[in-house]
Amino acid sequence: MIPGSEYVIEITYIVAAVLFILALKWLSSPVTARRGVWAGEAGMVLAVAGTLLYHGIVDYKWLAVGLVLGAIIGVPLGNVGMTAVPQRTALSHAFGALCVTLVGTAEFYLRAPNVPPFMMSVLSLEVILGGLTVTGSLMAAGKLQEILPQRPITYKGQNFVNLAMLAIAVAIAVRLVLHPEAMVLYPFMVGIALVFGVMMIVPIGGADMPTVISLLNSYAGLSAAAMGFVLNSKLLIVAGSLDGASGFILSVNMSKAMNRSFTNVLFGAFGQVQTSSAAAVEARPVHSATPEEAAAILSAANKVVIVPGYGMAVAQAQHKVRELYDLLTKKGVDVKFGIHPVAGRMPGHMNVLLAEADIPYDKLMDMDEANPDFPQTDVALVIGANDVTNPAARSDAGSPIYGMPILDVDKARTVMVIKRSMNPGFAGIDNPLYYLDNTLMLFGDAKAFVGSIVRELSGGGGHG
Amino acid sequence: MVKADLINSLYVFILAAFIGFEVIRRVSPLLHTPLMSLTNALDAIAVVGAIILAGEHKSTLATVLGTVAIVAATSNAVGGFIITDRMLKMFKSSRTQKP
Numbered sequence: 001m002i003p004g005s006e007y008v009i010e011i012t013y014i015v016a017a018v019l020f021i022l023a024l025k026w027l028s029s030p031v032t033a034r035r036g037v038w039a040g041e042a043g044m045v046l047a048v049a050g051t052l053l054y055h056g057i058v059d060y061k062w063l064a065v066g067l068v069l070g071a072i073i074g075v076p077l078g079n080v081g082m083t084a085v086p087q088r089t090a091l092s093h094a095f096g097a098l099c100v101t102l103v104g105t106a107e108f109y110l111r112a113p114n115v116p117p118f119m120m121s122v123l124s125l126e127v128i129l130g131g132l133t134v135t136g137s138l139m140a141a142g143k144l145q146e147i148l149p150q151r152p153i154t155y156k157g158q159n160f161v162n163l164a165m166l167a168i169a170v171a172i173a174v175r176l177v178l179h180p181e182a183m184v185l186y187p188f189m190v191g192i193a194l195v196f197g198v199m200m201i202v203p204i205g206g207a208d209m210p211t212v213i214s215l216l217n218s219y220a221g222l223s224a225a226a227m228g229f230v231l232n233s234k235l236l237i238v239a240g241s242l243d244g245a246s247g248f249i250l251s252v253n254m255s256k257a258m259n260r261s262f263t264n265v266l267f268g269a270f271g272q273v274q275t276s277s278a279a280a281v282e283a284r285p286v287h288s289a290t291p292e293e294a295a296a297i298l299s300a301a302n303k304v305v306i307v308p309g310y311g312m313a314v315a316q317a318q319h320k321v322r323e324l325y326d327l328l329t330k331k332g333v334d335v336k337f338g339i340h341p342v343a344g345r346m347p348g349h350m351n352v353l354l355a356e357a358d359i360p361y362d363k364l365m366d367m368d369e370a371n372p373d374f375p376q377t378d379v380a381l382v383i384g385a386n387d388v389t390n391p392a393a394r395s396d397a398g399s400p401i402y403g404m405p406i407l408d409v410d411k412a413r414t415v416m417v418i419k420r421s422m423n424p425g426f427a428g429i430d431n432p433l434y435y436l437d438n439t440l441m442l443f444g445d446a447k448a449f450v451g452s453i454v455r456e457l458s459g460g461g462g463h464g
Numbered sequence: 465m466v467k468a469d470l471i472n473s474l475y476v477f478i479l480a481a482f483i484g485f486e487v488i489r490r491v492s493p494l495l496h497t498p499l500m501s502l503t504n505a506l507d508a509i510a511v512v513g514a515i516i517l518a519g520e521h522k523s524t525l526a527t528v529l530g531t532v533a534i535v536a537a538t539s540n541a542v543g544g545f546i547i548t549d550r551m552l553k554m555f556k557s558s559r560t561q562k563p
Contacts, residue, residue, distance in 0.1 A: 021483055025487050030495060037545055040545060051516065058520065059519060067538050070541075070542065071542045074546070075542060078544070082551070085497060221503065228476075229473050231516075233513060239509040241477055246500070246503040250496060348493060355551070360556055
C-alpha cells in the first residue's frame with residue numbers, strides 16, 4: 001500500500017461531496033445549470049478514482065468488467081428521446097436501488113451472524129427501501145412505457161394486503177435485529193419488499209406518476225444514505241440525503257399541486273372516485289371551431305397563453321406548437337406558456353419538451369406566474385391538458401378534484417381546447433370548462449390540429 | 465460499527481439533509497426534470513461501495529453481487545449525466561437566441 005493513500009481517498013471524497021452540493025446549487029438557474037453537471041461529473045470521477053486506490057482491493061478484473069459494462073448500458077440510456085424521459089428516470093431509480101440492495105445483501109452475508117443491532121437496523125432499512133424501490137420503479141417504468149396497463153388496478157382489501165406485507169417485512173427486520181443468527185429470514189425480508197414494490201404501484205394511474213416518481217426518487221436516496229451508514233461512508237450519506245431531500249421536496253410539491261396527501265396518492269383514491277362523478281355527465285351543447293376560425297382568433301389576439309398537458313407529449317405536438325409560437329410571435333402576438341406542476345408524467349416534464357422544441361425558457365410560466373395573467377389574456381389555448389384546467393376544482397365542492405390548484409384558463413377572454421373527443425380525462429371527471437360560452441372546442445389530434453392552424457396562419461400571412 | 469461512527473454519520477446525514485432542502489428549494493420548477501436526473505446520477509456514487517465490495521473479493525457471493533451493483537450504478541452515473549446535460553443544453557433564453 002502506498003503510504004498516506006487513505007488520506008488521499010478521504011480527500012477525494014470530501015472534494016466530491018463539495019462538488020455534489022455545488023452541482024445542485026448551480027442547478028438553481030438555467031444559466032449556471034450545465035456547470036452543475038460538470039461539477040457532478042468531476043466529483044464522481046474523483047471519488048471513483050480515489051476508491052480504486054483503496055488498499056483492500058485485491059482484484060481489479062471484475063471492477064473493470066462492471067465499470068465498462070455499466071458505461072455501455074449507460075450511454076444509450078442517456079440518449080433516449082425526450083418523450084421517454086419519465087420512464088428512463090423510473091428505470092434509473094430501479095438501477096440505483098438495485099445497486100444499494102445488492103450491496104446491502106452482500107454486506108449482510110459477509111457479516112452475519114455477527115451483525116450489531118444498530119447496523120442490522122439500518123441494513124434492513126436499506127434493503128427494504130431499496131427492494132421496494134427496485135420493483136416499484138420497474139412497475140412505474142413499465143406503466144409509463146405502456147408495456148403494462150396504465151389504468152389503476154384496484155381490488156377489495158388492497159390497502160390491507162399492502163400494509164400487512166409491509167408490516168411483515170418490518171417484523172422480520174425487527175427479528176433479525178434481535179437475532180441476526182436467524183439468517184434464513186433475510187431472503188424473506190427482501191422478497192416481501194420486492195413484492196410490496198409491485199403491489200404498491202398496481203393501483204397507481206398515469207396522472208399520479210409525477211408524485212410516485214418523486215416518492216421513489218426519495219426512497220432511492222434514503223436507501224443509499226442508509227447504505228452510507230452501513231459502510232460508514234460519509235460521501236454516500238451526503239449523496240443519499242441530497243437525493244432523498246430532492247425527491248421529498250418534489251413529492252410534496254406534486255401532492256400539493258394535486259391537493260392530495262402522500263397517503264392518498266399511495267393508498268389510491270382516484271380509482272374509486274371515478275364512479276361518483278360519472279353520473280352528473282349529461283349531453284350539454286359545446287361550441288366548436290375549425291382550424292381556420294381558430295387561426296383567425298389567434299392572429300387577432302394580443303396575448304396568448306398556451307397550456308400544454310400530457311396530451312401534447314403523447315401526440316408529439318411540441319414541434320408544431322413551436323411553429324405556432326414562431327408565427328404568432330412574428331405577428332406581434334405575446335405568446336407564453338402556462339405550466340401546471342403535475343402536467344405530464346413527471347415534475348418538469350412539459351418544460352423539457354418545450355425546451356426541446358426550442359421555445360425559450362423565459363416564456364414558460366409556472367402556475368403562480370400564469371394565473372394572475374389569465375384575466376388579461378385574449379386566448380388561452382389548452383393542448384392535451386384536462387383536469388389541471390377544470391374550474392370545478394375551484395367551485396364545485398362535490399367534485400373529486402375540489403381544492404386542487406388549477407390554471408385559471410376560464411378567466412381568459414376566449415378559451416380554446418384541443419381535444420380528441422368529449423371523453424372525460426384520466427380521472428373520468430367531467431370538465432365544466434368545455435361548456436362555457438367563451439370556450440371553443442377544437443376537436444382533433446393535437447399535432448394535426450396545431451399543424452392545420454399553422455398552415456392557416458402561414459398561408460394567409462398578410463393580415464395581422 | 466462503533467458508537468462514534470454512528471454519531472458522526474448521524475451528524476453528516478442531518479447536515480446534508482438540511483443543505484439538500486435549502487439548495488433544492490431554490491431550484492426553479494422549470495428544471496425539475498433535470499434536477500431529478502442529476503440527483504439520480506449523483507446517487508450512483510453508491511458505486512464506491514460496490515467497488516470495494518467486489519474488489520476485496522471476500523466471498524464469491526460478494527464479488528458477484530458487487531459486480532452487478534457496479535454495472536447498475538455506473539450505468540446510472542453515465543446515463544444520468546449524459547441526459548441531464550442534453551436537457552440543460554436545450555434550455556435557451558429568448559435573449560441569447562438568434563431570431
